Amino acid sequence: MNAAGPSQGGNGAPSGGSAAAPAASVGVVSPDATRRGAVTADEALFQYLLRLGDTDVILAQRLGEWVGHGPVLEEDIALTNVGLDLLGQGRMWLSYAGEVEARGGGRGRTEDELAFLRDGGDYRNAQLAELPNGDFATTMARQFYFDCAHLMLLRGLARSTDPRVAEIAAKATKEVAYHAERSADWVIRLGDGTAESHARMQKAIDALWPYTGELFAVDAVDLALVEAGIVPDARVLRDPWLAAVDAVLMESTLAVPTGQWMQGSNARGGKQGVHTEHLGHLLAEMQFLQRAYPGAQW
Amino acid sequence: MVTAEQRALATVDQSVAPASTVAVVWDALGTVPDPEVPAVSIVELGIVRGVALRGGRVSIEVTPTYSGCPATEMIETMIRERLAAIGMPDVDIVRRLSPPWTTDWMAPEAKAKLTAFGIAPPHLVVGRVDVAGISPLRRAGVVVPCPRCASPRTRLLSQFGSTACKAQYRCEACLEPFDYFKPH
Numbered sequence: 001m002n003a004a005g006p007s008q009g010g011n012g013a014p015s016g017g018s019a020a021a022p023a024a025s026v027g028v029v030s031p032d033a034t035r036r037g038a039v040t041a042d043e044a045l046f047q048y049l050l051r052l053g054d055t056d057v058i059l060a061q062r063l064g065e066w067v068g069h070g071p072v073l074e075e076d077i078a079l080t081n082v083g084l085d086l087l088g089q090g091r092m093w094l095s096y097a098g099e100v101e102a103r104g105g106g107r108g109r110t111e112d113e114l115a116f117l118r119d120g121g122d123y124r125n126a127q128l129a130e131l132p133n134g135d136f137a138t139t140m141a142r143q144f145y146f147d148c149a150h151l152m153l154l155r156g157l158a159r160s161t162d163p164r165v166a167e168i169a170a171k172a173t174k175e176v177a178y179h180a181e182r183s184a185d186w187v188i189r190l191g192d193g194t195a196e197s198h199a200r201m202q203k204a205i206d207a208l209w210p211y212t213g214e215l216f217a218v219d220a221v222d223l224a225l226v227e228a229g230i231v232p233d234a235r236v237l238r239d240p241w242l243a244a245v246d247a248v249l250m251e252s253t254l255a256v257p258t259g260q261w262m263q264g265s266n267a268r269g270g271k272q273g274v275h276t277e278h279l280g281h282l283l284a285e286m287q288f289l290q291r292a293y294p295g296a297q298w
Numbered sequence: 299m300v301t302a303e304q305r306a307l308a309t310v311d312q313s314v315a316p317a318s319t320v321a322v323v324w325d326a327l328g329t330v331p332d333p334e335v336p337a338v339s340i341v342e343l344g345i346v347r348g349v350a351l352r353g354g355r356v357s358i359e360v361t362p363t364y365s366g367c368p369a370t371e372m373i374e375t376m377i378r379e380r381l382a383a384i385g386m387p388d389v390d391i392v393r394r395l396s397p398p399w400t401t402d403w404m405a406p407e408a409k410a411k412l413t414a415f416g417i418a419p420p421h422l423v424v425g426r427v428d429v430a431g432i433s434p435l436r437r438a439g440v441v442v443p444c445p446r447c448a449s450p451r452t453r454l455l456s457q458f459g460s461t462a463c464k465a466q467y468r469c470e471a472c473l474e475p476f477d478y479f480k481p482h
Contacts, residue, residue, distance in 0.1 A: 074456030074466055081458040088366025092395075167396035171365055174398055174482055182457040 191252025213262025
């Protein structure tokens with residue numbers, strides 16, 4: 001979707017849109033623009049809603065990949081039910097994003113157009129969500145990190161001055177609280193399990209750690225919305241998140257990662273459209289039907 | 299097929315005061331089963347949040363149970379079909395998110411119906427310990443009695459069951475697996 005504007009499609013990838021795209025059009029916010037702070041309120045809200053919706057949709061797609069591959073039938077069902085909750089939440093965020101895009105004079109895309117007709121560089125999900133499932137421990141570690149951060153973010157969003165944001169977040173909070181309980185459960189069971197399960201969970205916790213920093217990094221989009229009371233400041237969520245993660249890892253007999261280096265810092269991460277090599281492969285599968293048969297419906 | 303009773307109701311719809319028409323609509327909605335848990339109606343489930351008449355049209359507020367509930371569209375279709383059958387084809391369905399649905403809105407009689415259907419009904423959410431941090435489920439300490447033999451000796455198998463709104467348990471007394479409608 002070149003028309004979505006100049007994107008940052010990873011290192012050196014073609015930007016797709018014209019470099020001379022009108023700076024004022026909604027949805028056209030490059031990392032450079034967000035660093036300069038040149039965003040209107042609706043542009044910022046549109047971008048932020050894409051970040052929320054895209055992260056939900058991409059992680060839902062990853063969880064859906066477990067269909068038929070779960071270690072046991074019950075967990076197969078559980079993983080996809082968590083994905084279903086996230087997909088439902090993602091639909092609400094993307095629908096609202098389309099409305100915000102429309103009221104700003106933009107194209108007003110539908111949830112389906114946003115999900116199925118944007119290329120990787122236009123996606124705004126956190127990188128953590130797009131990482132491959134790996135083994136069951138990796139999937140649950142990814143879910144645990146994400147669920148804890150997601151829950152704290154949603155609790156803040158439920159107090160948003162934007163009533164639509166507040167009501168979607170209040171709805172999602174109840175579902176995500178349950179997700180967090182479940183993923184914490186699995187981190188403890190596998191961490192404090194057999195030597196094999198402990199080793200695999202520790203490996204997953206360590207490998208995914210550098211992708212957690214992005215969840216608490218802010219750029220001009222965040223700051224504009226924090227100022228307006230629409231979203232919480234993600235930076236202040238990190239300490240409570242760390243405390244919750246520490247407590248569960250301690251009970252799991254797992255070591256808390258200590259590395260300071262983080263992916264996606266300095267406003268150059270998934271939320272600004274800079275992704276890992278994994279996103280394109282995921283989208284190729286997720287978007288295939290709409291790309292091959294435009295407008296196809298069930 | 300439209301029965302004589304339904305035709306009578308349709309006639310009533312044209313002639314009586316709005317208050318009783320609203321009551322007729324509530325009664326009709328009370329016969330629409332939840333597609334995934336047909337033992338209870340959508341009214342007993344607590345997802346019908348309001349009925350009003352506006353300019354000759356029936357307006358119904360419905361709230362989803364879970365954000366991704368795949369039954370949402372089907373429930374709306376069933377509402378339209380039910381009301382059309384009693385002569386009310388002009389229906390607006392409004393999806394309402396706030397306040398979010400809770401199992402505490404479930405009618406008391408629905409809980410008995412769930413048990414008879416083989417589903418353990420939800421505990422009350424009110425009063426449940428809500429920690430600021432993250433609490434693994436196994437710390438919850440909730441006893442879920444078996445809906446078949448009433449034994450309290452049951453065990454959580456999986457946090458999710460046949461639908462997003464249920465968890466899966468097994469009874470250690472009668473050995474039957476069963477669904478538990480999660481408090482939400």
